[in-house]
Amino acid sequence: NETTSTGEERNRLSHWLLLFTFCEVGSGQVHYSVTEEAKHGTFVGRIAQDLGLEVGELVSRLFRVVSTNRRDYLEVNAQNGILFVNSRIDREELCDRNPVCGIHLEVIVDKPLQVFHVEVEIKDINxxxxxxxxxxxxxxxxxxxxxxxxxxxxxxxxxxxxxxxxxxxxxxxxxxxxxxxxxxxxxxxxxxxxxxxxxxxxxxxxxxxxxxxxxxxxxxxxxxxxxxxxxxxANDNAPKFDKKIYKVKLAENSLNGTLVIKLTASDMDEGTNSQIIYSFARDVSSNVLSKFSIDQMNGDVRVIGQIDFEESKSYQIQVEATDKGIPKMVGHCTVLVEVMDTNDNVPEVAVKSLSLPVPEDSPTGTVIALISVSDKDSGTNGQVTCSLSPPGPFTLVSTFRNYYSLVLGSPVDRESVPVYELVVTARDGGSPTLWATASVSVAIADVNDNAPAFEQPSYTVFVKENNSPGSHIFTVSASDPDALENAIVSYSLVEKRVGERSLSSYVSVHSESGKVYALQPLDHEDLELLQFQVSVRDAGFPPLGSNVSLQVFVLDENDNAPAVLPPHSGVNPMAELVSQSVNVGHVVAKIRAVDADSGYNAWLSYELLPEVGVERRPFRVGLYTGEISTTRVLEELDGPRQRLLVLVKDHGEPPLSATATVSISLVDSGKALKASSGVSRSMASAGKVAAALDLNVYLIIAICSVSSLLVLSLLLYVVLRCSEPSQAVYGPGKPMLVCSSEVGSWSYSQQRRQKAFSGEGGAKSDLMAFSPNLPPCSGPADSVQQQAMGQDHSAKVGFRNSY
Structure with missing residues (x-):
């Protein structure tokens, strides 16, 4: 008997579950049913399986169930995806006498965001x-x-x-x-x-x-x-109404005192037995008594309380007509009051779920938020439509009944618009129309989609030589329109070789500030132009970057004194034999000197130093040639030997100088001829050497010619595009004329210049690059530029061969 009872109980339990639980999947909605008063833990349905979700992913995808009711009647086991009863469900408490009673659940899962709608029908039990x-x-x-x-x-x-x-x-x-x-x-x-x-x-x-x-x-x-x-x-006749049932329609929100109906009853008796008093039946509900009143004498039923269609759609009022006879006789009727709905409820808008912030690289169709709307009115008055403003990349998509999804309709760019302030407007279909709004602030999250950029593709920097080690020579600056770490930039050198040394031995760049430092003193005579690149990278993932080119021109300073070349250098120079019969203007000797500097700093001039006690010398020296020639006919009074001191100085600021000693011996014509023949023999013996030197000189002249053309071209570019401040000049900028008072030099070369030198031996070539006398730098920049351009084109390069 116990076995039979257990089997029957199992069959009844299976039959019971099949009877109150069913599942239907379609149109994005799942339906279940469960009887009221079901115990805690009662199985409702396999919700995860019915929605097509993997049970093992419920926790990782933040599976959650949101109920529109205030209480959590139902719960889902996140381990197995089963929907079960969580607390007592009383259908009468939940839905009153509505024939259809259900609980609406919103199932939300993230990563990616999905929303499902589940309806659980509550079945009535007795x-x-x-x-x-x-x-x-x-x-x-x-x-x-x-x-x-x-x-x-x-x-x-x-x-x-x-x-x-x-x-x-x-x-x-x-x-x-x-x-x-x-x-x-x-x-x-x-x-x-x-x-x-x-x-x-x-x-x-x-x-x-x-x-x-x-x-x-x-x-x-x-x-x-x-x-x-x-x-x-006694009293044999009761009062009698015209109808047993009266039906009237009453608009909700009717004012107090509004007449609902005028009731009339008649009594066939006479006298006191026919006098009628109207009243509500004793067992009429308190809700009716709070809404309506009846006049005892004339039977007028009037409104005395708030008539709300959403509270009650109809009222049933039992009315009695009692005569004054003894005993009293009572007539009865029923008044059915149908409440007519008016559009008196504003729609309600609620933002259920937000996925913020929105990455700016989100694809179109991404669901940003779930929005629900409702209206307590019925019919057309309760039909709600939603709109979104202002127009932009977001749209509203109706998903289910009164639910809308806020969807990304077009790409967004945080650098253009970082935050969108949206307004959702819900309007009902009543007349006049009522509406409500809800504000949604959608922030756009940054992604690293912008590379840092410099203001210019390249910079030209001018730095004077002999700078102090570690001095700041320039600052590069790049900007990144991204945010946070995507906008944090760092600078670095693009390493390369400069001659036999690495670039990092010359300069460095601060990774945060972009300041470029010279690590050692720069020498114009060793390095005139330093070209390199600085790289900038942001801190995003993956990092983005760009490069900028720097041209650092090392400006010359007058830090090298002229050097006199043999045979007129040293303490005991070689004596020059000069015949006393030479003509005026005869060149008796030539001073050769070189200067390691360039431009004005290397432009040498010669002058004869005066000697105490000697008033008028028969010799003079060329200001720029260094040639010593006679100024008059030589006389015996001039003496047999002359010792001349020639001052050689450059045009730098301040000028540097050196001295050359020339010893001249005056001889008669015969001795001069012998000396000349001796010199001829010695020169003949050196003929082969001189021929080889001449070939080298011609090669040097050709190289110097090409170099000079390049020097003049670069000089013209520098004059037009650059100007130099007191310490360093940063370019490019508006072209300015480079003056001697500004840079301390008459010209500037980007290439290694050829050194001019003089001395004894074979034929020598002196390369001099002269610039016309320039006026002081004043006046408008345009006129200075035009003057500099005209003068640079008129500059001449001369080659002078001297023997």
């Missing part, structure tokens, strides 16, 4: 017995009432719905009354007692009957009321 408004009802019935007289009774009510609320009545056995429960055209069951046997107050002054109401549920539930019937004597 858990509420019929109830009467009174435990005991007193009826006063005159003995003069005729057979088949009807005495209305207030029926019982059942909070359940459907079959569970269908009531049947039975009356305790008696000889006088039966129950009348016929259904009329208005689908209302008037319950009453029908007199089947004439009453006799003397025989039976009182009757005690039991009225039982039974519902249609399984199992059946019952309710009872005691009927205390007092038999009265």
């Amino acid at each position: 858990d509420n017995p019929p109830t009467f408004s009174l435990r005991e009802k007193n009826l006063f019935i005159p003995e003069s009432r005729v057979l088949d007289s009807l005495f209305p009774l207030e029926g019982a009510s059942d909070a359940d719905i459907g079959v569970n609320s269908v009531l049947t009545y039975r009356l305790s056995p008696n000889d006088y009354f039966t129950l009348d429960m016929q259904i009329n055209d208005e689908q209302i069951k008037p319950l009453g007692l029908v007199l089947k046997k004439l009453l006799d107050r003397e025989e039976t002054p009182e009757l005690h009957l039991l009225l039982t109401a039974t519902d249609g549920g399984k199992p059946e539930l019952t309710g009872t009321v005691q009927l205390q019937i007092t038999v009265l004597d």
Whole structure:
């Protein structure tokens, strides 16, 4: 027997689960059903499986269930994806007497964001017995009432719905009354007692009957009321209304005092027995009493409270007309008040879920937020449509009933618009239209989509030589329109070889500030132009970067004194033999000197130093040639030997100088001829050497010619495009003329210049690059530029061969 009982219980349990649980998937919605009063843990459905979700991914994808009800009646086990009952569900408490009762669930999963809608229907069970408004009802019935007289009774009510609320009545056995429960055209069951046997107050002054109401549920539930019937004597006719049932329509929000209906009853008696007093039935609900009133004398039913369609759509009012006879006689009617809806509720907008901030590289179609709208009104008044403003990259997409998704419709760029302030407007279909708004702030998250950039593709920098080690020579600056770490930039050198040394041995760049430093003193004579690149990278992932080129020109300073070349250098120079019969202007010697500097700093001039006691010398020296020639005919008074001191100085600021000593011996013509023949023999012996030197000189002249052209071209470019401040000049900028007062030099060369030198031996070539005398730098920049351009084109390069 125990085995059979256990099997039957299992079958009943399986049948029970199949009966109240079903699942339907379609149109993006899942339906389940469960009976009310189900125990905690009762299985409802495999929600994860029915929605097509992997049970193992529920936790990682932040699976959550949001209920539109205030209480969490249902819960989902995140380990197995099963939906079960979490707390007691009372259908009558949740949905009152609505025929359809359900709980709407929103299932939200992230990564990516998905929203599902689940409807759980709450099935009614017969858990509420019929109830009467009174435990005991007193009826006063005159003995003069005729057979088949009807005495209305207030029926019982059942909070359940459907079959569970269908009531049947039975009356305790008696000889006088039966129950009348016929259904009329208005689908209302008037319950009453029908007199089947004439009453006799003397025989039976009182009757005690039991009225039982039974519902249609399984199992059946019952309710009872005691009927205390007092038999009265006299007044034979009760007041009578024109209709048993009156139907009226009343607009919600009607003002207090609004007339609902004017009731009129008549009594066939005369005198006091025909005077009628109107009132609501004793068992009318408190809700009716708070909304309506009736005038006892004229039967006017008026509004005294707030009529709200959303609170109650109809009212059923039992009205009595009582005469003043003895005993009193009562007539009954029912007033059915249908409340008409008006558009008095503003739509409600709620943002359910937000996925913020939105990365600026998000693809179109990305769901940003879930928005729900609702309206308590009904019909057209409760139909809500949504719109989005201002127009932009976001759109609203209707997903399910009154739910909308805020979707990315076009690409966004944080550098253009970092935050979008959106307004969602919900409008109903009533007249006049009511609307509500909700603000949504959508922030755009930055991604590293912009490389840092310099203001210019290249920079030209001028630095004077002999700078102090570690001196700041320039600052590069790059900007990145991204944000946070994507906008943090760092600088570095693009390493390369400069001759036999690495670039990092000359310069360095600060990684944060972009300041470029010279690590060692720069020497114009060793390095005139340093070209390199600085790289900038941001801190994003992956990092982006760019490069900028720097041209650092090392400006010459007058740091090298002229050097006199042999044979006129040293303490004991070689003596020059000069015949006393030479003509005026005869060149007796030539001073050769070189200067390691360039430009004005290397432009040498010669002058003869005066000697104490000598008033008028027969010799002079060329200012720029260094040639010593006679100024008059030589005389015996001049003496046999002359010692000349020649000052060689450059044009730098301040000028540097050196001295050359020239020893001249005056001889007669015969000795000069012998010396000349001796010199000729010595020169003949050196002929081969001189021929080889001449070939080298010609090669040097050709190289110097090409170099000079390049020097002049670069000089013209520098004059037009650059200007030099006191310490360093940063370019490019507006072209300015380079003056001697500004840079301390008459010219500038970007190439290694050829050194001019002089001395004895074969034919030598002197390369001199002269610039015309320039006026002081003043006046408008344009005129200076034009003057500099004209003068640079007129500059000449001369080659002078001297022997």
